[in-house]
Amino acid sequence: MPSVCLYFQAHQPLRVKKYRIFDVGNDHKYFNDFSNTNLNNKKVLSKVAEKSYLPANELLLKLLNKHPDFKISYSFSGVFLEQLENYLPKVIRSFRKLVDTGRVEILSETYYHSLAFFYSIHEFESQVALHEATIKRIFGVKPKVFRNTELAYNNDLAKWADNKGYVAILAEGWDKFLGWRSPNFLYKPKGTKKIKLLLKNYKLSDDIAFRFSDKSWSRWPLTVEKFARWVNRANGNGNVINLFMDYETFGEHQWKEHGIFEFLEELPGKILEHPDNNFVTPSEAAKKYKAMDTVDVPYIVTWSDTERDLSAWTGNAIQNSAIDLIYALEKDVHATGDERIIEDWRKLQISDHYYYMCTKWFADGDVHKYFNPYDSPYEAFISFMNVASDLKLRINKKLGVEN
């Protein structure tokens, strides 16, 4: 002990193209930008695949072959896999090679990387089922551990996952509900029977994900030796160190030129140098370790921003009116029975759409601007709302309702 649990989130949204009010009623393709901008989903996917997914997969396969005790886990959004199948099947093949080692676990989530749990349980369950079917079809496995979009978590979600038979659920190891307790243990979510809670060690995770190339950080540069020392410090005072991060950390957020791949390459060997250390997947951690205490999270906690709440997605009026509008359509969408309408409606639930409308720029501005393919949150809102108007028009037409 301690065990290290590595989990990577791999996701690419379907960004809404520049869609003007004059397009409403005329153009029903919302995600087919083929310009040279970052609204071109295929272009972004190809770029990130070259910089991140492919080299990282290749390296991790090498590491899995080299270290028989090395293990990792992923969560893939359905829209990510769908885009890869459409545009870059070779990336799917390389992920499959990793899963075929038997030491790569895939987690469960919503197909559309949505916040549906907080708006419509019925829709949420449909998306989880859709995701499960997709994972089964592509990788031939059934996920046993649940993690929600952006690690958005509360007691109710834990209860839901417990009822559904998941062995573990993931969340941010946030001090606000942990208090003096350490994220390096497993916990029992309040009101559940069997499920265990794995908490992200955000300090160590973010040392890699956010600070690796940050020269203004007092601990820069981050060497593997230094990092392994910090991990070893938990020895005797923790069971598992959960390093949760975006998969794009490798090569996209942190650049190859800054040595992120060298860091990753040396990491497993360095961690395993200490005889007490090992690697686990989330379901193995749940099996191996007992829950130390019960944690109560009555409010929503995410892994985002200094607030660790949903304010990056639903923090202002434009975000709320956009997301409310989409979920208000649910009944009518299903009433149409039109597969394409249902699919487009679901694609509009991708949480990134709302993230792009975030206006709290001052504390977290840099991150938000970096990830925003639109010139401003208002541009994102305008295109999105115009698209939603078009979708509404299609729904009403199908249902024979006057606009």
Place this chain on the structure above:
Amino acid sequence: MSVTNPKILMLGWELPPFNSGGLGVACYGLAKALAKKGAKITFVLPKRVDLEFDFMDLEFANVNEPEEKMLSAYSTLHSWLVDAGIDENFPSDFVSGALQYAEKIKSIAMKVKPDIIHAHDWLTFPAAVAAKEATGKPTITHVHSTEYDRTGGHSPNKSVFNIEKDGLKNADKVISISKLQIDLLQRIYNLEKQKIELVYNGSSVFKKEQLPPALGHLKEMGYKIVLFLGRITLQKGPEYFVQAAKKVLEYDKNVAFVVTGSGDMIEQMIGEARDLGIIDKFVFTGFLREEERDRILQAADLYVMPSVSEPFGIVPFEAIANETPVLLSKQCGVAEILNHVLKVDFWDTNEMANKILAVIKYGCLHDDLVWESGKELPNINWDKSADKCMQLYRQLI
């Protein structure tokens, strides 16, 4: 000489309320903030006006021109000739005001004994050259607007252009008010980048009180109000406003377009609206000042600034202070520092119409823009601009 209380001979052309536009407002805002930071300012105006300030001294160059021939700081040659009733065959008179100012400045400069000469825009540049000659003191030329902007690049007046070039060359440092303008100063005026210092303008207003509503009749009829406010000249892009209006009205008939201001393109603007068959949706209020201007801004659902070339542009500050959302062209310098406004290329009237309609259609967009821009505005103040100027003064003294 004092580094903490530098003596500044500031050369200007106008100060509010005797101003034709943003230049006077900017000079006032900056001078006041500089005074607060310890600068001892003597502000020179070309003609005697009934003004007094407790934070700076005033001097008048007494330029001997009859009132009606006094050149507005923003006039182009053509409009000035028309306004002043001068035959185009006498272009040499055009710059005479600026040259007279220069002749008168020497005695003022000798009397004031400044540490720094700080001149605002081309009309004062000849005076800045003269003041520097007389005192040998470091000179800053502060560029708010160039001949190139005022004419939209269409046949800029050669004499004015040359005065600007000379003034910039003569200066020890040039203050520019936006990156957009720095680019132009390098491209058109061949000014080397090292000589230029970027100092954004600040806002002098942050929040206006609620005034009695204006344009009530339009609102009662269910119209949303989209406002153009500024001089109706080529530089301000009035024709793009009209073209966007046409597209908006094809989609939503309940929009009224209010035009506040005057200028040499007003007839053309009216003609275009008439030709497009939308003149019945236009209201022309003429030039408005102070409270009336604020009332119009408060009545508007959106303020649009479609400028073709705007080195800065301070009207958006007024709009925000009056809780009106702003749509401005990306060709405005102020777009570089305002985040919570909508932006569009001035020529892209489809997109302009798209954004106008979005603000009208989606109430929360209107409200969020008002709320966020209102939070942002206080951070754009003259204090910050004055800090940068003081730094520059210390560097030069």
